[in-house]
Amino acid sequence: MSKFQSLRVFETPLDDGYKLLPSRFSKLNDDEYVLTNLVGEHLILSRDNLESYVRHELRPSSDLYSDLKSKHFLMDEDSNVAIDLLVLKWRTKLSRLADFTGLHMFVASLRCEHSCPYCQVSRQSEDREKYDMSIKVANRALKLVFRSPSPAIKIEFQGGEPLLNFEIIRYVVEQAEELNKDAGRDLAFVIATNLALITDDILAFCREHNVLISTSLDGPEDLHNKNRPRPGNDSYRRAVDGIERVRGALGRDQVSALMTTTEASLSYPVEIIDEYIRRGFNAIFLRPLSPYGFAIKTKWYGAYNAERWLKFYFEGLDYILKLNKSGYFFVEQFAATILAKMLTPFEPGYVDLMSPAGIGIGAVVYNYDGDVYASDEGRMLAEMGSDKFRLGNVITDTYEDIFLSDALLDPLEESFADSAPMCHECAFQPYCGSDPVFHYATQGDYVGHKPTSEFCNRNMAIFKHLIELMKDPETKRIFQGWVH
Amino acid sequence: MLTLWTSHAKFHNFDRSVSPILRLSTDQNRPKPLRERELYLGDPTLMPEGFTGAVVVGESPVSGEAPTLNLPEEFSYLGDGDIIRIEPEHGRIRVIFRENSNQNSFLLTERCNHYCLMCSQPPRNVDDGWIVDETLEVIRMLPQSTREIGFTGGEPTLLGDRFIELVAAMKCYLPETTLHVLTNGRTFASSEFCKQITKIGHHDLMFGIPVYADVSTIHDYIVQADGAFDETIRGIVNLKRFGQKVELRVVLHKQSLPRLQGLAEFIVRNLMFVDHIALMGLEVTGFTKANMPDLWIDPYNYMPELADAALYLEAAGMNISIYNLQHCLLDKRVWHFSRHSISDWKNEYLDVCKDCNLLTDCGGLFSTGMSKISDHIRPF
């Protein structure tokens, strides 16, 4: 029946051409490039096709043209709803910024009975009471917390070992809940503890106030104990028993574990993951060692370079994918954070991968002595002698003094990725962050020199690896399942 | 397959004053005031006083003074609570509402601004505003227990204010009934129209909107309307902005299948806020028959593509269903998405299905589509 028009009628005529939509590209491997659009959606193509795309030489009837149109890399006379959708998606990605500081870390005590060589905080022995947060400091800090406009507020207790000053934890939780009666936020509490000192009373309190526990589990027993020395050398036993105890008292999912990678860990990615499975966890965060605190003092950081850690990371990720393919759901959280930026328009809000940087905007630290730091790493830098990221003190400074200080605004502005050389045109910019603290610590300024930056090299290797992995549809589906 | 209308109804003693819309009743104790708008379904000699007339199904000598409607045997399914429209001058009746069916739909207009290659209800450009008035009347007669009503067409939103009126009537007269509207969504690109719909405050309203491709070229071709894709997407986004429920519907055929995975990924990237996605097998009726070479693929041949797309959408946390496809034509991993979607009046199974272990799970086939079915239907 000729009352139906053919497909040709609906295709864009050749002479009308197409417009490029904002995009960036980077090399993926020897043969391929990856193109990313304004909101981080990606497409792999050859250099020749890339060139044809930029030079307006693509034919509208080709599959590549349709793919580029569908993924908002180009636009033609036929359709401009891409603009509406890009606006929606970009707005979604940016919407977290207006919420401002959501994560507020309270350093309850700098004291600790462990002596982990990689500790990013100076440890002090148990009898130094002056390293505990006081009620006065806590009160002032809480006032600042509720000045943040964020609808969701998470208060995380850190240390040292925060349980050594459980009284201040109790105080802050109860006070925060009181203040929240007017403020009406979605309030959450976490204690980051090694669990060696957990008691039934503490657990009862946590249950009553819905406090979550985050603990360290570096891997199987010998590895964990080697990394985390303690009088009696029983850190592992205490951690593992502690986890079960917390689960029994608060609930299976109320305790999470974090591992720290040391040189000793690097040969055992599978064993570490297996330990997490054994302990009933469905996720692991394979973290790199950061160049702060004791790590540098005891030369842990120099003990391995990015290459070795990447090998460890990729082996771990490979093993985790095998588990998923055989039907066992298990997530690698660093990858999941990046994948959320690759596959969804949502911003996970992970402080180290944000631009503008997550310092202050995403998280802030109130130290035991009232000093306010732009991030936990900023606090570590101070322990190493540089107070570059100290924003002020809760006793002497107002909210405006602290959050409008040059100490915060300068690094935010200068490190902004879209203004930085190389980052400006990097295809991976939507997935990455600006981390001014890392670059200041390792290279001497907020922006750093990206060609020699370990942050840049490591992240790029991971981005490319994830994109390569997603060429396999089953892997892509698994990854999508990690991020929805 | 049920026959829903006929032009061979025999009317005896019906005069012009009789209302064209009548409810059927088998209830001997039906309250007297209600009998004025109703026909007694059953033996006319047992008809209580006050009914407009009687309905008799099958061969039967008609006698007496009471108005009697004689219908062919095919209408033996009729029961208490069903609503029919009569046209005595033409010997026609149409069944508008069936009380014991879950899938009652009202066609609001035959006009449409699309001309889909596979349209099962080919549009006609006629002045059929009278349908709205009739539908309003029917809505007022429906029982409160009605679970769900569908609005279809044509393109129902072309009725503009009258469409708003119909949705409002559904809210007022049937406050416990779900309303499912099939529309191409383009009218909702107007915020003003969205505002009006939202103001009604309907308690359980969902819009089923087709999106056939991730690029305008192919979608516009399938619906035969330039600019359709853009407006439809804008309509979808707008509806969600106003807090309305939206379902995406994808009919699977030769034109929509090549980019099905692309569409799945497009939905996850851009429309992840929709409430439901329906992936639908092709009904071979209406325009489909005229466009078979461009449309027909044996579903057996697209099993992998459909499974990949469905599983991808599921991994992304979307709510999906597969409609109109049989279990023997679906990858096992997606059986749990398959629903009993075919309207009961046109739903049936083949002889070869009789011994199938999955007969009750499977949704069966279209009675209307018997001219062309898969070569691979087989029992488990």
Added chain:
Amino acid sequence: MTDRTIELRFSLDVHPLEAIKRAAYRLSGHGTFDISLDGRDALVSVSVKQDLEDRALPQLVSQFKSEVLDADLRMSISAETEGLRNTILSHVFSKTGLTNNE
């Protein structure tokens, strides 16, 4: 010129100076790039970094040339899409729903 240094000539009618600078920056972890002008040409002295071997030079040169081409392509995209990018950004921060006038 030595085994560790090569001099390259680029016509600025073909590639903008900015592209050459950006390519140099990108590879500044592997080598040093001294850029000077000679009429309508740019001269680039490419040297491998001290910690790399001599034989890294040819690969560095070919990488550099490839990066210049890429930088050029990026500048084309940037120039063409800047307007649209600003339009989209302005809509992102506005309070209205859709971008078309209704």
